[in-house]
Structures are given as structure tokens and as C-alpha cells.
Amino acid sequence: MSVQTQTLSDIACTVPGATDLFNDYNLDFFLNGKQQLKVALANAKIDKAAFLFKLTNLEQAESKSHFNWQTQSPIKLVAHIIDNFHEKHRIQFRQLLHLCKVVQEKNPHKEYFPQHLESHLSQMRYELEEHMMKEEAILFPMIMKGFYPSGPISVMEAEHLEHAAALDKLSELTQQFTPPADADDNWRLLYTQTKQLYNDLKEHIHLENNILFSQR
Structure with missing residues (x-):
């Protein structure tokens, strides 16, 4: 599944540092967490390429402290x-x-x-x-x-x-x-x-x- 079709809440749960990135861009992952990332980026008129570059770097980074509470x-x-x-x-x-x-x-x-x-x-x-x-x-x-x-x-x-x-x-x-x-x-x-x-x-x-x- 492409990260762009994932919901904000799923990304927040699975990608270390994603919530900080969402906060930097004022993306509402806590009240509107069921929104797909691509929709949220379009609605907020965010530079998609720049955002996805940062998100990809977070996905590739290791974080032993990150914990997925969905599981x-x-x-x-x-x-x-x-x-x-x-x-x-x-x-x-x-x-x-x-x-x-x-x-x-x-x-x-x-x-x-x-x-x-x-x-x-x-x-x-x-x-x-x-x-x-x-x-x-x-x-x-x-x-x-x-x-x-x-x-x-x-x-x-x-x-x-x-x-x-x-x-x-x-x-x-x-x-x-x-x-x-x-x-x-x-x-x-x-x-x-x-x-x-x-x-x-x-x-x-x-x-x-x-x-x-x-x-x-």
C-alpha cells in the first residue's frame, strides 16, 4: 500500500517521528486521523514532494523506542x-x-x-x-x-x-x-x-x- 493512501492515524502509529512531522505541517492526525495522507496534503496545500521526502527518511530511520500501540x-x-x-x-x-x-x-x-x-x-x-x-x-x-x-x-x-x-x-x-x-x-x-x-x-x-x- 502506498503511504499516500494510508490514514494519518496509521502513519502516526507506525512511523517513528511522524507525529512531530505532522505537527510541523499542522496536519490534524489526532481529530481527523482517518483521513488519507494524500487528501490531507491536498487540503492543506502542502508541497507533497518535500513532505514525502521527509516522511520517507523517517520510515528508513531505525527507532528502538517507537512502539506501535495498534498491536x-x-x-x-x-x-x-x-x-x-x-x-x-x-x-x-x-x-x-x-x-x-x-x-x-x-x-x-x-x-x-x-x-x-x-x-x-x-x-x-x-x-x-x-x-x-x-x-x-x-x-x-x-x-x-x-x-x-x-x-x-x-x-x-x-x-x-x-x-x-x-x-x-x-x-x-x-x-x-x-x-x-x-x-x-x-x-x-x-x-x-x-x-x-x-x-x-x-x-x-x-x-x-x-x-x-x-x-x-
């Missing part, structure tokens, strides 16, 4: 999501909100700091925590027993759309995670870690929407 049991995937995303996000938000306060208190150019960044991160944290708690307490235990309740899954997928909109807003507030030229180290660290959260949450949603929930 694993739901029990293993749920454990992976909780350990490597749910817990990680909780730590990330604590660190980011702390850095927001540090930058606003100590940076000499704090008047240029995004006015609503801290409040937006706080709201994201609250909404994502509520979401993760529902998964951990209700949905995931059911999935681990072999049940895929359509109602709760549909609710989680709808909330993923809200998380995606929040990520778009996060990118907008930070000028695509680009600090001012004269930003201090704390400000630069804040934006670096914010971009990491952005990428991690997209990967998190991808694993749920395109792999875990697709087994129902």
Missing part, C-alpha cells in the same frame, strides 16, 4: 495513557502555572506577557482534570473489562474537540510558542514546556480517538 491490548494502552499522559499532564500544568507567575513577577518586560495565558492554562487544567478523572473512574475500567459504552465514549470524543480548541488558543496566545527576542530564560522555558504540552496532548488524544475508542 497492543486495550489494557496495556490504558495503562500507558494513564502513566505517560494523565500523570504527565498533571505535572506539566503545575510547572507551567508556576512559570507563569515567575515570569510575571520577575521579568522586566512583563507588560508584553500574554494577558490571558495564565487564566487559559488554569481553565485547561481544570477541564482536562475533570475529563481524565471521568476516564479513570468510569470509562477505562469498563474498557479494560471488554466493554465499549458508546455514550461515555461519545462524551469523551466531544470533550476532545474542546481540548483541541483550547490548544489552538494556547498556540495563538503564545505566538506559536515564540517568546520575544529579549525574553529571559524563564519565559523561554515556559514557552518550550507549553509547546511540549501542546504536542503531548495531541498525541494523547490521538491514542484515544484513533486506537482505543476505535475498537468499539
Whole structure:
């Protein structure tokens, strides 16, 4: 099968580094993962030859750390999501909100700091925590027993759309995670870690929407 006829989610699962490449080109692999690559490239008006060259290089590179979660049991995937995303996000938000306060208190150019960044991160944290708690307490235990309740899954997928909109807003507030030229180290660290959260949450949603929930 040509890579161009594969879906974004299949490529994300099987090609090491593909999700980073998708992020570089703003290809939505986490909400629209069932879209064929050739369709996504055409819709985004991306230079197909340049993109495929980069993707081919990734396919040819070896990565011992890459793991295809399509081949694993739901029990293993749920454990992976909780350990490597749910817990990680909780730590990330604590660190980011702390850095927001540090930058606003100590940076000499704090008047240029995004006015609503801290409040937006706080709201994201609250909404994502509520979401993760529902998964951990209700949905995931059911999935681990072999049940895929359509109602709760549909609710989680709808909330993923809200998380995606929040990520778009996060990118907008930070000028695509680009600090001012004269930003201090704390400000630069804040934006670096914010971009990491952005990428991690997209990967998190991808694993749920395109792999875990697709087994129902």
C-alpha cells in the first residue's frame, strides 16, 4: 500500500517521528486521523514532494523506542495513557502555572506577557482534570473489562474537540510558542514546556480517538 493512501492515524502509529512531522505541517492526525495522507496534503496545500521526502527518511530511520500501540491490548494502552499522559499532564500544568507567575513577577518586560495565558492554562487544567478523572473512574475500567459504552465514549470524543480548541488558543496566545527576542530564560522555558504540552496532548488524544475508542 502506498503511504499516500494510508490514514494519518496509521502513519502516526507506525512511523517513528511522524507525529512531530505532522505537527510541523499542522496536519490534524489526532481529530481527523482517518483521513488519507494524500487528501490531507491536498487540503492543506502542502508541497507533497518535500513532505514525502521527509516522511520517507523517517520510515528508513531505525527507532528502538517507537512502539506501535495498534498491536497492543486495550489494557496495556490504558495503562500507558494513564502513566505517560494523565500523570504527565498533571505535572506539566503545575510547572507551567508556576512559570507563569515567575515570569510575571520577575521579568522586566512583563507588560508584553500574554494577558490571558495564565487564566487559559488554569481553565485547561481544570477541564482536562475533570475529563481524565471521568476516564479513570468510569470509562477505562469498563474498557479494560471488554466493554465499549458508546455514550461515555461519545462524551469523551466531544470533550476532545474542546481540548483541541483550547490548544489552538494556547498556540495563538503564545505566538506559536515564540517568546520575544529579549525574553529571559524563564519565559523561554515556559514557552518550550507549553509547546511540549501542546504536542503531548495531541498525541494523547490521538491514542484515544484513533486506537482505543476505535475498537468499539
